[in-house]
Amino acid sequence: MPSVLAPPVPVLPGTATSWPLHGLAASRAIEQASLAGLPPHTLMHRAGTAVARLALAVAPHAQHIWIAAGPGNNGGDGLQAAIALQAAGKRVSVSLLAAPERLPPDARDAYERARQAGVPIEHTAVPTSACELGIDALLGLGSNRPVQGEIGAAVDALNRLEAPVLAVDLPSGLQAQTGALLGGPVVHADHTLCLLSLKPGLFTGLGRDHAGRVWLSHLGNQADAPAEAWLSGSDGLAELMPLRRHAQHKGSFGDTVVVGGATGMEGAAWLAARAALCAGAGRVYLDLLGGHAGFAGPPELMCRPGLVMSRPQDLAKSTVVCGCGGGNAVGTVLLAVLEHSARLVLDADALNTIAADASLQQQLARRHAQRLPTLLTPHPLEAARLLGCDAATVQADRFRAAAALADRLACAVLLKGSGSVCAAPGQPPQVNPTGNALLASAGTGDVLAGWAAGLWSQQPRSDVDSSAEAQVVGAGAAWLHGQAADAAQAAGRAMPLTASTLIDAMVAEATILARR
Secondary structure, three states: OOOOOOOOEEOOOOOOOOEEEOOHHHHHHHHHHHHOOOOOOHHHHHHHHHHHHHHHHHOOOOOEEEEEEOOOHHHHHHHHHHHHHHHOOOEEEEEEOOOHHHOOHHHHHHHHHHHHOOOOEEOOOOOOOOOOEEEEEOOOOOOOOOOOHHHHHHHHHHHHOOOOEEEEOOOOOEOOOOOOEOOOOOOOOOEEEEEOOEOHHHHOOOHHHHHOEEEEEOOOOOOOOOOOEEEOOOHHHHHOOOOOOOOOOHHHHOEEEEEEOOOOOHHHHHHHHHHHHHHOOOEEEEEEOOOOOOOOOOOOOEEOOOHHHHOHHHHOOOEEEEOOOOHHHHHHOHHHHHHHOOEEEEOHHHHHHHHOOHHHHHHHHHHHHOOOOEEEOOOHHHHHHHHOOOHHHHHHOHHHHHHHHHHHHOOEEEEOOOOOEEEEOOEEEEEOOOOOHHHOOOOHHHHHHHHHHHHHHOOOOOOOOHHHHHHHHHHHHHHHHHHHHHHHHHOOOOOOOOHHHHHHHHHHHHHHHHHO
């Protein structure tokens, strides 16, 4: 094996590392730069060797390995892996779903060498016998058509295996750029080995469900390209949680005002307020739109009935989170909130109200010119209402939807969901790698909005672009929110986290992070 080729490395979500992501055009540019100056077929040799190395690592006891190879260079990578695996003593069989004479030059060379090495090559879409590992080398980076025919049959066969599946570069049937599906069947991989670059679609939309554990091999490449997006690590969050000095007091960590909780939905505002307090805000004030009669929240929270309308000067020195459980009542205070809040997190009913009112949208966009930063935290349907489309359109390209919303309203946007995307005007988006379906319970979004506000309230006012500041806060809060769920899942929890339990779990994860 060439000494230049380091072993594939795992892309671990719960660490400090932020990873650059490269879409179709940037990945093609990296590939072409990597090919320059190398002898013919060298890069494919390295790719196949990297696939073989990872196959031996993730399935060391596998005796029979089946490789489904497609008509492009992805198939050539699979053929080269077959040569290396056979040389390592494994029984290998290849299903080549292409005419050999129509393969690209590098893949044709790999085919000829595999045939000369005695690798069994069939032209059927299913394995001829049981195997202990399947390798998906069917479709590569540039695939843009629905999966069908023999390729579709091979995808189905891979998904029926009672053995782990390793995808080369990305699972066949998944769009590399967006994490949406091409149409037809899609490989459900246990592992995906990215070659040269990490593809954004593996980490958002349906990508995480189909990619399994993601690995990266640079193939000895020294070429690079500007990142189109970043996979968030905890490094940004750690900067938002500085060590506290002895002489500091509650006034050193800012005020958060929570506005929401219409009649019957007080719990949403209560959750956001408690999350802000636990995130570290010095003081948290609560303005319940349904009234404060009978309120029995934590005694640390300070109730301020009618604060928004009676004391706008308090908003001007606070971080405000508005919308959690606000119902229709939020419309009565939203203009004042937009005009006066120094920093603003908008969630839930505040977003729905803005979506239905063009004048509120204009007021929101004006905040940027006034250097008043704003963070929106929509789920896909809320984002769709703001964009005037449907949720399916948002989910088809979550990066584009988040960026379009950020540009239109001149603010940071945290588009929630699997692989939450945090965008801001003029900034590369950040994708959150943490989290799982334990978060799928009522109130967890309110916790996220409140925690973001509590983090933000502690930060000194910055001279940097206000949207960039809000993006860092949104991405950091999302990382910790998901990490709490990942830790619960790792501990064996199977049932969803209730929102109040989630706050405690986030405190525990923040404590662990602070000790690193």
